[in-house]
Amino acid sequence: MSSASVPEASSTPQKRFSNLRGVRWRVDLGILPSSPSASIDDLRRVTADTRRRYATLRRRLLMDHHPPKDGDASPDLTVDNPLSQNPDSTWGRFFSYAELGRMVDQDLSRLYPEHSGYFHTPTCQAMLRRILLLWCLQHPEHGYRQGMHELLAPLVYVLRVDLDHLIQVQKLHEDCFNDEFDGIILPESDMISNYRSRRIRNWDSGIEIENNPYKVSNGLSVGELDPHTREIFLLSDSYGAEGELGVILSERFMEHDAYCMLDYLMDGAQGVLAMASFFSPVVGSSTNLPPVIEASSALYHLLSIVDHSLHAHLVELGVEPQYFALRWLRVLYGREFCLDDLLVIWDELFSSKNSSCIDSDVEYNFKVLCSPRGSFVAALAVSMLLYLRSSLLATETATTCLQRLLNFPQNPDMKKLIEKAKSLQMLALESNITSSSSQRLSDKNKLNVSRGYSLPSGSAMPKTTVSVIPDSYWEEKWRVLHEDEELRKQSNSESSSSGIMKKILTRKLSLSRTKSEPLEGKNAQSQSSVRRRLFDDSSKDIVAEKDHVKSECYVPAFVLDNLNSGKNFTEKLVDQRTSDCMVEETLLSGNSSMVLSTATSPHDIGNDHGYESEKSSVTSNSFLGDNDEETLSMEDPCSQNHQDEETINMEEHCTQNLDNQLAQDVEATSSVVIDTVPEQVAAPKDRKSFPGKFQWIWRFGRGCDEGNQKSLAGYSKKDSCNISTCDAIYNSNGVNKRTEVGDKKVMDTLRSLGQSMLENVQVIETVFQQDKGKSDNVPNNSLGGKGQGAAITALKELRKISNLLQEM
Amino acid sequence: MVLVLAIGDLHIPHRAPDLPAKFKSMLVPGKIQHILCTGNLCIKEVHDYLKSLSPDLHITRGEYDEDVRYPENKTLMIGQFKLGLCHGHQIVPWGDLDSLAMLQRQLDVDILVTGHTHQFKAYKHEGGVVINPGSATGAYSSITYDVNPSFVLMDIDGLRVVVYVYELIDGEVKVDKIDFKKTATTQSAH
Numbered sequence: 001m002s003s004a005s006v007p008e009a010s011s012t013p014q015k016r017f018s019n020l021r022g023v024r025w026r027v028d029l030g031i032l033p034s035s036p037s038a039s040i041d042d043l044r045r046v047t048a049d050t051r052r053r054y055a056t057l058r059r060r061l062l063m064d065h066h067p068p069k070d071g072d073a074s075p076d077l078t079v080d081n082p083l084s085q086n087p088d089s090t091w092g093r094f095f096s097y098a099e100l101g102r103m104v105d106q107d108l109s110r111l112y113p114e115h116s117g118y119f120h121t122p123t124c125q126a127m128l129r130r131i132l133l134l135w136c137l138q139h140p141e142h143g144y145r146q147g148m149h150e151l152l153a154p155l156v157y158v159l160r161v162d163l164d165h166l167i168q169v170q171k172l173h174e175d176c177f178n179d180e181f182d183g184i185i186l187p188e189s190d191m192i193s194n195y196r197s198r199r200i201r202n203w204d205s206g207i208e209i210e211n212n213p214y215k216v217s218n219g220l221s222v223g224e225l226d227p228h229t230r231e232i233f234l235l236s237d238s239y240g241a242e243g244e245l246g247v248i249l250s251e252r253f254m255e256h257d258a259y260c261m262l263d264y265l266m267d268g269a270q271g272v273l274a275m276a277s278f279f280s281p282v283v284g285s286s287t288n289l290p291p292v293i294e295a296s297s298a299l300y301h302l303l304s305i306v307d308h309s310l311h312a313h314l315v316e317l318g319v320e321p322q323y324f325a326l327r328w329l330r331v332l333y334g335r336e337f338c339l340d341d342l343l344v345i346w347d348e349l350f351s352s353k354n355s356s357c358i359d360s361d362v363e364y365n366f367k368v369l370c371s372p373r374g375s376f377v378a379a380l381a382v383s384m385l386l387y388l389r390s391s392l393l394a395t396e397t398a399t400t401c402l403q404r405l406l407n408f409p410q411n412p413d414m415k416k417l418i419e420k421a422k423s424l425q426m427l428a429l430e431s432n433i434t435s436s437s438s439q440r441l442s443d444k445n446k447l448n449v450s451r452g453y454s455l456p457s458g459s460a461m462p463k464t465t466v467s468v469i470p471d472s473y474w475e476e477k478w479r480v481l482h483e484d485e486e487l488r489k490q491s492n493s494e495s496s497s498s499g500i501m502k503k504i505l506t507r508k509l510s511l512s513r514t515k516s517e518p519l520e521g522k523n524a525q526s527q528s529s530v531r532r533r534l535f536d537d538s539s540k541d542i543v544a545e546k547d548h549v550k551s552e553c554y555v556p557a558f559v560l561d562n563l564n565s566g567k568n569f570t571e572k573l574v575d576q577r578t579s580d581c582m583v584e585e586t587l588l589s590g591n592s593s594m595v596l597s598t599a600t601s602p603h604d605i606g607n608d609h610g611y612e613s614e615k616s617s618v619t620s621n622s623f624l625g626d627n628d629e630e631t632l633s634m635e636d637p638c639s640q641n642h643q644d645e646e647t648i649n650m651e652e653h654c655t656q657n658l659d660n661q662l663a664q665d666v667e668a669t670s671s672v673v674i675d676t677v678p679e680q681v682a683a684p685k686d687r688k689s690f691p692g693k694f695q696w697i698w699r700f701g702r703g704c705d706e707g708n709q710k711s712l713a714g715y716s717k718k719d720s721c722n723i724s725t726c727d728a729i730y731n732s733n734g735v736n737k738r739t740e741v742g743d744k745k746v747m748d749t750l751r752s753l754g755q756s757m758l759e760n761v762q763v764i765e766t767v768f769q770q771d772k773g774k775s776d777n778v779p780n781n782s783l784g785g786k787g788q789g790a791a792i793t794a795l796k797e798l799r800k801i802s803n804l805l806q807e808m
Numbered sequence: 809m810v811l812v813l814a815i816g817d818l819h820i821p822h823r824a825p826d827l828p829a830k831f832k833s834m835l836v837p838g839k840i841q842h843i844l845c846t847g848n849l850c851i852k853e854v855h856d857y858l859k860s861l862s863p864d865l866h867i868t869r870g871e872y873d874e875d876v877r878y879p880e881n882k883t884l885m886i887g888q889f890k891l892g893l894c895h896g897h898q899i900v901p902w903g904d905l906d907s908l909a910m911l912q913r914q915l916d917v918d919i920l921v922t923g924h925t926h927q928f929k930a931y932k933h934e935g936g937v938v939i940n941p942g943s944a945t946g947a948y949s950s951i952t953y954d955v956n957p958s959f960v961l962m963d964i965d966g967l968r969v970v971v972y973v974y975e976l977i978d979g980e981v982k983v984d985k986i987d988f989k990k991t992a993t994t995q996s997a998h
Contacts, residue, residue, distance in 0.1 A: 077983040081972045082811055082961055083834040094809070095839060 019228065021343065022162035022257070023235065023248060025155070028350035030269035031260050032248075040234045044246030051245055051256040058130070061137050097137070100144050104132050107149045115339060118160065119153060128152060131259045135266070145279040148266075150331040154342060155261040159254050166249045169232050271354025272371035278330050291368070295329050296321035298366035299381045302428050306382055310389055317398045324405040328381055336384070336408040345380065348418055352376045352425070362433055369432035372425060379424035383417050384408065750805065757801050763794040810887055811839060813862070814960040816846030816895070816923040817943035819872065820854050824945035828957050830981050831944060831974070837861050840961070842886060846923030846941065847895035848872050870895040870924070883915050887964045889990060892917030896924035896940070902951070905931055908938050918990055919962070919969065925949060928958045928973055930986055937988050939971065946976065967991075 017023040026032045031050060032043050078084070082091045108128055112119045119125070131152060136144040234240070235248040245253070268274030277291040289297070300321045304311040327335055332349065334342055352372035358364050368374040385392070388404055395401040767790045813835075820826060827835075840862045847870025849855055855875070859865050869878035882893040892915040899907045903925040912920040912933070919937045926949035928942035942958035949955060957976040962969050971986040 077972070077985055078981065081974070081983045081985075082963060083836075083839065083972075083974070085834065 017231070020162050020165065020232070020235070020249070021158040021347070025158060025346070025350050026257070026261060029261055029264040030271075030354070031264055040248075041241040041246075043235075043248055044241045047248050047257070048242035048245040050260040051253050054134075054256040054259045057138060058134060061134055062130070097133070100133055100136055101129070103144050103146075104129050104136075104149070107146055108132075111149055111153055112339065115157075118157070124156070127255045127258070128156065131255060131262060134259065135262060139266075139276065142266075142276050142280055145330075147279065147327075147330040148262075150334040151265060151275060152258065152262050154334065154339065154346060155265070156254070156258045157339065158343065159257055159261075162249055163251050163254070166232055166236055169229055170236075173229060173233075268354060271373065272356050273354055273368060273374040273377065275330075275332070292326055292329055293322050294366055295368040295374075295378065296325035298369050298428075298432075299325055299378045301365065302369075302378050302424065302431060303382045303385055305427065305431055306424060307386060307389070310385065310393060313393055314401065317395070317401050319398050319401050319405075323398075323402055325381060327406070328384075329377065332377070333380065333384075337412075337414075338410075341412075341414050344414055345418065348422070349373060349376055349380075357429065358433060364432045366432055369428050372429065375425045375428035375432075376421060379428050380417070380421040382424055382428075383420040384412075386420065387412060387417060753801050753805060757798050760794040760797045760801075764791045767791050767794075810841050810964045812842045812844060812886060812891070812962040812964060813840045814844045814846070814921045814939060814941040814962060815858070815944045816941055816959075817848045817870070817926050817947060817949070818854055818945045819848055819850060819943070819947035820945060822850060822872065823947035827945055828976050830976060830979075831957065831959065834974070834981070835861055842866070842884075844882075844891065844893050844921050846870065846893065846921060847878065848923070850874050866893055868893050868895050871897050881911075881915060883917055888967050889919055889964055889969060890917040892920045894920070894922050896922035903927070903929070903940070905933060905938065909933050912936055912938060921960075925951065926955045927952075928956075928960070928975065930960075930971055930973070932988065935991065937969070937971075942975075 017027065023032070026047075027034045032038075032046055079086050080089045080091060084091055086092055087096065108125055109120075111128070119128075128149065132144060132149060135148070136142065232249070236250070238244050238247050240246055244250075247253075250257075266274060266276040268276075278295070279292075281290050300311060300314075303314075332342075333345055337345060350373070352375070354371050354373040356370040357372065358370045364370055366378075369378055385405075388408070391404050392401055395404060767788075818824065818827065826832075837860055842864045843858055843862050843866065845858060845865065845867040847868050849858075849867070850870070850872045851874055855865075855867070858867075866882050866884060867873075867878045868882050869876070869880055880894065880898065884891055884893075892912060894911060894915075896902065896908075899911055899922070901907060908920060908922060911922075917936065919939060921939050921941065923940060923942070925940060926943035926947065927940060929938070929940040931938045939960055939962075941960040943949065943955050944957055944959045946955045946957035959974055961972040961974065963972065967990045969988045969990070971988065973984045973986070975982045975984070
């Protein structure tokens with residue numbers, strides 16, 4: 001009998017019971033002895049022992065939770081009454097058990113709805129419930145966590161599949177499995193055997209015996225069966241060691257077996273990967289992290305070795321590994337793949353040993369990577385990440401990235417995934433050791449592995465060549481992709497988190513409307529700031545946004561300057577503007593995750609002078625060749641017209657270098673910009689009307705032609721982009737996106753203040769409008785006295801508000 | 809495992825300000841399925857508080873209740889048991905077992921819960937049970953000033969009911985337990 005279990009070890013290292021998942025998993029998990037020489041009887045004994053343990057556990061825990069009935073020595077009633085606050089009382093345990101039951105029921109009702117035909121039958125649900133509750137009662141330190149049911153379900157499923165397979169085989173070879181010797185079935189009062197009871201039913205129908213008095217069979221005896229069938233026969237034989245309790249493929253004891261498998265899976269069987277640790281928040285001994293967090297970082301560590309650019313991209317987006325890895329790891333990818341694919345994965349997973357392959361004195365990085373099984377888990381995660389590589393690199397925000405990660409494609413190529421994971425598994429094991437000698441070893445292995453990447457070239461994913469191509473190549477590609485996306489975004493007015501930021505910025509920037517420009521040459525700063533922008537990819541759209549937004553904001557400042565050409569007033573506004581910048585910075589600090597090389601103080605902005613800087617800004621504009629075209633075109637004429645701005649504002653310089661052609665350009669671009677601005681920004685329409693207003697304000701103020709006004713607008717845009725870049729630069733140094741939440745309140749108050757400022761500014765404009773109607777081509781300082789008074793009061797209001805902002 | 813709370817004669821706010829703190833700490837929502845309140849709460853706030861302990865609340869009218877809409881008697885079925893509820897001031901002599909038994913037969917219930925005397929009592933009588941949960945706040949009654957706060961919790965489980973009595977004696981909660989079994993063959997005359 002025992003010879004039947006000799007595996008075909010000679011041909012391939014094939015596993016025993018390769019087509020009986022339930023049995024093989026039990027071997028792999030450590031329940032059944034895995035040595036090839038273990039006889040079926042040994043297996044049976046072990047199985048019986050585990051089942052006995054479960055049966056006693058069940059009896060003890062399920063019966064015991066009821067409160068003591070009559071005949072008990074009266075317990076201390078102050079403790080043991082139903083309302084007792086004492087959790088140790090029987091009633092306390094009863095209530096906590098009821099609570100556990102509720103949680104388990106909730107989860108079970110949502111288990112595998114696509115396989116509800118099996119999992120949602122009452123018997124199955126009751127069995128799952130019992131198993132989970134008993135495990136939790138047995139391990140009170142873990143309690144029940146969501147996800148444990150997902151680990152249990154495939155275990156039960158494979159046991160069921162095995163049993164179905166057994167029944168099929170039994171049907172084929174009835175007389176071998178059935179103890180019919182003379183064609184007379186022995187009446188057994190207790191129908192233990194599954195098959196036998198079924199047989200009896202058929203028997204009762206009476207058909208068979210009438211038609212086939214002599215049982216037609218394959219004519220095979222046990223000894224003549226093929227090895228596989230023989231194996232199954234032995235596994236289901238009820239005459240071996242331990243009798244019925246030892247039948248390895250047994251429906252009656254499916255619950256016991258499933259409990260055992262769950263227990264071993266959770267405890268890890270003295271191995272490294274113990275699933276229960278993934279559910280508990282208790283920190284591990286070696287690191288100070290909960291095990292699942294540590295495993296997630298192990299995953300990222302492996303990814304950084306394998307594919308640095310993807311890792312860098314994910315880190316830059318702020319995607320912490322545990323956001324998606326928690327779900328992946330806790331249920332061992334149960335939620336990412338369909339059940340059949342999952343079974344294949346778990347085959348591989350369980351076939352890897354769980355014992356630590358690192359000696360106890362060697363230091364390691366991550367506990368989970370110490371065993372092949374743990375490494376496979378991490379390697380599979382990395383393999384999945386690589387599978388999604390291109391779509392992940394194309395994402396811009398953490399949200400979209402996580403969306404892609406948590407919605408893994410439906411039918412992935414499982415073979416490729418698993419092969420990749422297997423190739424990475426070795427790498428993971430190697431990378432875990434920290435000693436320097438093994439570092440060299442791991443380098444060597446990396447090369448080996450990278451060569452190994454190209455091995456499955458036929459079925460290779462394109463990413464397998466990643467280690468051969470330098471990182472910069474991918475960065476270039478990604479940057480191009482990124483820019484395209486940004487452009488697309490800007491034209492499509494995608495709303496994303498940057499969109500939210502835009503809105504906030506517009507609000508904020510509306511506050512800055514009254515701030516004047518220290519027009520003395522911001523250009524010098526603009527040059528350097530513009531150069532800095534070259535290094536900042538992800539801030540581009542934000543900056544561009546701010547450009548568009550801020551463009552109009554600064555125009556009223558000019559107007560105001562024109563009105564009150566006192567320098568002191570200008571300076572005050574300058575102060576306000578700088579304070580505004582500071583407030584803006586606090587906002588931006590919450591919102592931007594830009595990393596730039598240097599910071600520019602906004603105070604420096606207003607210091608430079610001169611037309612020569614204008615020229616340099618022109619040249620710097622040419623640097624922006626690969627930046628947004630819109631901003632580029634905008635800036636070009638802006639710089640040209642910067643000179644005009646200065647002349648306009650400083651009354652002493654009245655030179656007008658206005659180039660009509662340039663003005664036309666500015667007009668074109670500003671109109672383009674103005675068009676895009678309303679799309680991009682959800683700001684109110686008053687901003688849309690600003691360019692128009694500013695145009696005739698300008699006309700009124702100066703009697704200049706259209707071009708001037710637009711040049712004014714254009715200049716202000718240019719300036720604004722300087723300011724915005726400087727702000728961005730200032731703010732973005734090492735800033736964390738996550739402070740965004742805290743700034744929301746500030747933003748709200750600022751928003752309301754901004755609104756009030758807007759209103760005040762509108763008052764001023766209406767004043768101008770009235771005056772405009774009266775006269776055209778009037779020099780700027782000959783405003784109607786009444787209008788001027790109203791404007792001044794409005795300005796005072798604005799100043800008050802800006803002081804408030806300054807205090808905040 | 810159905811837990812039924814029998815409580816009454818709180819007389820809040822006229823004779824007592826509130827339940828004793830120890831009782832209040834024990835009465836938490838989520839554990840009790842039904843509440844039978846004999847009456848004399850007296851105000852709506854007490855009603856709301858009891859409602860928060862369990863959604864299934866039954867009250868009968870006591871003579872000092874401010875809400876006049878409570879019924880005089882109430883019967884309900886919990887598990888295998890028929891329960892009856894009445895305040896008890898209508899039954900003269902107050903607290904007399906035979907008179908209460910008359911009411912029990914009249915309502916045709918297995919367990920009759922009445923109050924008004926502010927004294928805990930539990931009788932087995934003619935195949936049924938008469939329970940008086942006493943006063944939960946220890947408010948003085950028309951008969952006596954010496955009242956210990958008490959209430960009753962019944963654990964109905966199939967044909968068996970376990971009555972837990974919670975009494976506050978000298979500042980300590982004392983619990984006592986009485987078992988009753990309903991004989992399955994008990995049939996009413998009609």
